[in-house]
Amino acid sequence: MEVVVDINKTDKQGGEETMDRTQQHHHPIIAKIKTQILNKKMILVALIPIIILGGMMIFLSSPAGQILLHNSGNSLPEITIERIEFQDSKIIAFLRNTGTTDVIIAQADINDRIQSAAIEPGKTLSRLASAKVIIPYSWNPGEPYEIGITTSDGIRFHKSVEAAALTPTPNLEQVSFFAIIGTFVGVVPVMIGLLWFPFIKRLSTNKYTFFLSLTAGLLLFLGIDALVEANKIAAQDVAGVFNGQMLIAMITIVSFLALLYISNKLVERATTATTSSVKSSKLLQSSSSSLASAATDSRFEGRVEERNQQELQHRKQSSSSLFTIAFMIAIGIGLHNLGEGLAIGAAVLLGNITFGTFLIVGFTLHNTTEGLAIVAPIAKSNSKVMLRRLVMMGIIAGAPAIVGVWIGGFLYSPIAAIIFLSVGAGAIFQVIYCIISWMKNNNNNIDVTKAREGRKSAWLNPSLIVGFIVGMIIMYITSLMVSS
Amino acid sequence: MLRLQLVLISTVAIAILTLVFAISSSFSMYSSNTTNYDSRKSVSSSGDNYRIKAATLNTPHGVYQTTGDILDPTNQVIDDRNKIVIDPMKYLRTFNYGRVSTLPNGTILREFTLIATDNKVMEISPGVFYNVWTFNGTVPGPTIRATEGDLVRINFINNGSKPHSLHTHGIHPAEMDGSIDMVGPHGGKFVYEFYAKPFGVFPYHCHMQPLEEHISHGLYGVYIVDPKKPRPVADEMVMMMNGYDTDNDKENNFYTVNGIPYYYMHHPIQIQKDKLIRVYLVNMLEFDPINNFHLHANMYQLYRSGTSLTPSEYTDMVTMSQGERGILEFTYNYTGNYMFHAHKTEFAEKGWMGLFLVKDKNELDKMVNDSNNNNNFAQRNTATTAKQTLPGGHGGSSRY
Numbered sequence: 067m068e069v070v071v072d073i074n075k076t077d078k079q080g081g082e083e084t085m086d087r088t089q090q091h092h093h094p095i096i097a098k099i100k101t102q103i104l105n106k107k108m109i110l111v112a113l114i115p116i117i118i119l120g121g122m123m124i125f126l127s128s129p130a131g132q133i134l135l136h137n138s139g140n141s142l143p144e145i146t147i148e149r150i151e152f153q154d155s156k157i158i159a160f161l162r163n164t165g166t167t168d169v170i171i172a173q174a175d176i177n178d179r180i181q182s183a184a185i186e187p188g189k190t191l192s193r194l195a196s197a198k199v200i201i202p203y204s205w206n207p208g209e210p211y212e213i214g215i216t217t218s219d220g221i222r223f224h225k226s227v228e229a230a231a232l233t234p235t236p237n238l239e240q241v242s243f244f245a246i247i248g249t250f251v252g253v254v255p256v257m258i259g260l261l262w263f264p265f266i267k268r269l270s271t272n273k274y275t276f277f278l279s280l281t282a283g284l285l286l287f288l289g290i291d292a293l294v295e296a297n298k299i300a301a302q303d304v305a306g307v308f309n310g311q312m313l314i315a316m317i318t319i320v321s322f323l324a325l326l327y328i329s330n331k332l333v334e335r336a337t338t339a340t341t342s343s344v345k346s347s348k349l350l351q352s353s354s355s356s357l358a359s360a361a362t363d364s365r366f367e368g369r370v371e372e373r374n375q376q377e378l379q380h381r382k383q384s385s386s387s388l389f390t391i392a393f394m395i396a397i398g399i400g401l402h403n404l405g406e407g408l409a410i411g412a413a414v415l416l417g418n419i420t421f422g423t424f425l426i427v428g429f430t431l432h433n434t435t436e437g438l439a440i441v442a443p444i445a446k447s448n449s450k451v452m453l454r455r456l457v458m459m460g461i462i463a464g465a466p467a468i469v470g471v472w473i474g475g476f477l478y479s480p481i482a483a484i485i486f487l488s489v490g491a492g493a494i495f496q497v498i499y500c501i502i503s504w505m506k507n508n509n510n511n512i513d514v515t516k517a518r519e520g521r522k523s524a525w526l527n528p529s530l531i532v533g534f535i536v537g538m539i540i541m542y543i544t545s546l547m548v549s550s
Numbered sequence: 551m552l553r554l555q556l557v558l559i560s561t562v563a564i565a566i567l568t569l570v571f572a573i574s575s576s577f578s579m580y581s582s583n584t585t586n587y588d589s590r591k592s593v594s595s596s597g598d599n600y601r602i603k604a605a606t607l608n609t610p611h612g613v614y615q616t617t618g619d620i621l622d623p624t625n626q627v628i629d630d631r632n633k634i635v636i637d638p639m640k641y642l643r644t645f646n647y648g649r650v651s652t653l654p655n656g657t658i659l660r661e662f663t664l665i666a667t668d669n670k671v672m673e674i675s676p677g678v679f680y681n682v683w684t685f686n687g688t689v690p691g692p693t694i695r696a697t698e699g700d701l702v703r704i705n706f707i708n709n710g711s712k713p714h715s716l717h718t719h720g721i722h723p724a725e726m727d728g729s730i731d732m733v734g735p736h737g738g739k740f741v742y743e744f745y746a747k748p749f750g751v752f753p754y755h756c757h758m759q760p761l762e763e764h765i766s767h768g769l770y771g772v773y774i775v776d777p778k779k780p781r782p783v784a785d786e787m788v789m790m791m792n793g794y795d796t797d798n799d800k801e802n803n804f805y806t807v808n809g810i811p812y813y814y815m816h817h818p819i820q821i822q823k824d825k826l827i828r829v830y831l832v833n834m835l836e837f838d839p840i841n842n843f844h845l846h847a848n849m850y851q852l853y854r855s856g857t858s859l860t861p862s863e864y865t866d867m868v869t870m871s872q873g874e875r876g877i878l879e880f881t882y883n884y885t886g887n888y889m890f891h892a893h894k895t896e897f898a899e900k901g902w903m904g905l906f907l908v909k910d911k912n913e914l915d916k917m918v919n920d921s922n923n924n925n926n927f928a929q930r931n932t933a934t935t936a937k938q939t940l941p942g943g944h945g946g947s948s949r950y
Contacts, residue, residue, distance in 0.1 A: 155612050172677030174621050179899040180804075180811070182609045182625065186618030189677070199621070202611035220680050220796020222803060 143169045146305035147225035151233040159199045159213045163191035164305030170218040244471040251429040252403040252467020257460045259437015266445035276529035281439040282501045283537020289494035296487035303480035314488045321492025391500045392444045398493035399436045399463040405487040407470020412478040624812045626676040635672040636688040636809035642787045645695040658700045668710035675811045680796045683767035690790040691771030696746040708738040717757035729757040749777040751830045751856035766836035784826035791833045804901045811901020818907035832875040842869040844893040850880035882908040
């Protein structure tokens with residue numbers, strides 16, 4: 067409070083100089099006014115560095131500042147060819163000025179041979195501005211091309227395309243073709259994977275732990291894969307000015323933390339609901355022993371309707387954290403599949419891919435494991451899993467692949483690709499974290515209730531370690547089928 | 551169901567956000583600026599008074615209507631004389647005979663002044679600016695010409711920031727060779743003096759180290775020595791084959807004959823049907839081991855190095871390494887457009903190609919009269935061409 071008084075004494079507007087301290091302490095209105103004044107001062111104090119900073123920037127950009135910074139090196143022009151499209155008797159290059167100065171585009175070439183071209187909206191590009199260069203050219207499908215752009219200072223920038231292919235235009239035929247590809251790459255394999263649900267449900271605890279950690283292994287592979295892919299795009303297609311690699315790191319961490327927070331909130335909410343219900347204590351017990359008893363549980367989701375609705379409701383509540391994990395996995399995989407679809411679509415757009423049966427089969431095999439990852443955590447929940455909900459999770463996980471192929475194939479942007487992949491990676495890492503912490507808690511529960519196996523660290527469980535390793539290996543091997 | 555909704559909502563929100571981002575970043579490329587540029591005007595104008603007008607791009611691959619600018623070095627003209635590295639049409643038929651005087655012993659003295667600079671940034675192809683090093687402000691430098699036995703005196707001034715020299719091919723004493731002794735920068739002077747011999751066509755160039763750098767930046771030109779008994783009257787022209795490595799990666803970005811890529815494609819060299827054409831051809835191309843000259847629909851008599859009056863070959867194709875040169879003589883018997891270009895296709899497609907436009911005598915005469923009142927730069931060039939065609943050779947001499 068002394069600080070408050072001191073500040074007020076120097077304040078012209080404050081009429082409280084005559085007040086003594088006891089008055090201040092006991093008069094709520096005056097105290098409130100004082101707080102407001104204090105807040106104003108706080109804002110002022112916070113603004114001072116910003117004002118000084120602004121002044122400095124104005125000075126540095128003024129003629130005087132320019133003289134001061136003179137001779138501090140050449141600012142070289144830089145442009146990035148972000149995308150190349152092949153249209154009927156035309157090649158179109160999309161440019162962006164990614165340097166620090168204005169750039170004037172002088173000439174265009176194909177395979178290092180000068181060509182007549184047009185540039186829209188104009189040949190002068192201010193910083194970060196974009197333009198498209200239209201080069202009338204009778205290109206040959208399947209052949210590699212290098213597009214070069216020469217700026218007014220004679221520097222040539224170029225980008226290569228491995229095999230020219232007509233750039234897809236969003237007509238009905240192309241949209242449905244992409245939808246089919248997305249379905250085969252995303253939805254179908256996830257749905258197939260979900261069919262493992264009854265199998266997983268009947269497994270013994272140890273085997274279940276194995277499959278759960280196998281899931282974590284699969285996901286870890288996918289997460290790293292997303293980061294590697296994003297990094298590749300950042301290095302190849304994103305101009306240095308956008309600082310692609312740091313964008314990946316930032317978005318991955320942000321999405322990890324955000325999803326961690328959201329999923330914790332969801333679990334909390336569900337738990338609160340459970341404990342407030344009448345049969346809470348009974349449910350908690352059944353929950354702790356659910357993993358053990360589930361081994362002999364022969365019921366499956368097809369007969370959901372026959373069950374007592376009330377009981378079902380409670381069971382669902384008790385295993386809410388498992389469902390949350392499953393949903394988070396579905397979302398994480400969905401984002402991953404969005405990135406995967408994006409990559410496929412972009413590859414079509416950029417002429418880097420030829421669709422063969424082998425490639426599609428490869429993706430299908432590779433992604434079937436994703437369905438397994440979704441069903442593994444919910445398989446041991448004691449509640450009945452509605453088919454509807456399972457299908458919904460499959461769609462959440464798989465359908466984004468279709469959207470991804472559309473976006474990638476029709477309007478590819480390397481920055482957007484990086485963002486998708488990074489969000490996906492963050493989501494996947496969050497899911498892995500959830501699975502591991504869930505397994506740890508449940509192993510402890512088993513230890514306490516059964517007192518059979520003695521105290522073990524969750525990490526020393528051999529099924530867990532083996533599952534993790536096998537998961538990674540499966541993903542690596544199936545990934546070989548899709549890497550070109 | 552609440553948490554399911556939450557999960558779904560957050561998923562949808564993330565999806566929409568990313569979708570919006572992707573679409574906006576893609577569509578920003580398509581967004582068109584309301585300021586449109588008239589292509590021709592933008593080449594010449596220094597940035598104001600643009601008219602809004604759609605431009606048409608005509609190519610062998612099709613026609614494209616654009617609201618933007620045209621990037622077309624095969625058809626575009628650099629019509630700002632202050633920026634252009636050379637006026638190829640003027641250079642083509644300009645032979646400098648120097649300030650002529652007769653010495654007491656009867657020898658003809660020809661005095662020339664060559665000034666080297668290395669600070670100019672000039673337009674070497676439409677829209678492309680390059681730091682050229684020049685003799686008398688152009689690349690190639692002026693063509694100097696003498697008759698066998700004349701005394702040639704070249705007052706060489708180095709106004710550049712680096713040491714330069716003048717090395718002339720031909721026969722002369724060591725101290726006049728300009729290969730070892732540098733002439734200092736910022737106003738250094740040296741007088742090169744030698745007798746013009748033998749007759750032939752030669753390059754001259756700076757010989758300072760690093761030689762590659764000095765030559766690739768443009769310090770070279772043509773030096774012609776006529777035999778005492780003149781060659782037959784002809785429409786004479788000089789052609790210097792060169793290149794520009796504008797991004798300094800030791801590979802040429804542009805190839806030209808007489809300094810500007812594609813120049814003679816949009817400004818065909820007008821010649822008269824049935825008239826003898828004589829081309830003094832020199833190759834100073836840096837980096838690439840060879841260069842060549844191919845003439846369409848015709849054959850030429852080739853005098854290698856121009857040191858003989860007897861042709862060494864009858865061909866339509868000569869290949870030269872750097873520093874090689876020759877005299878080409880030919881006559882067209884049909885009117886029309888005829889290409890000439892490097893038959894190293896890469897060079898041709900980076901600018902080294904041109905056209906001869908063969909016309910009847912009447913047609914050429916008419917054209918000269920028509921264009922006398924025209925101030926257009928391009929047409930003035932054409933007029934010069936025609937005028938100089940008629941006297942048949944030593945027309946455009948000027949003093950240096």
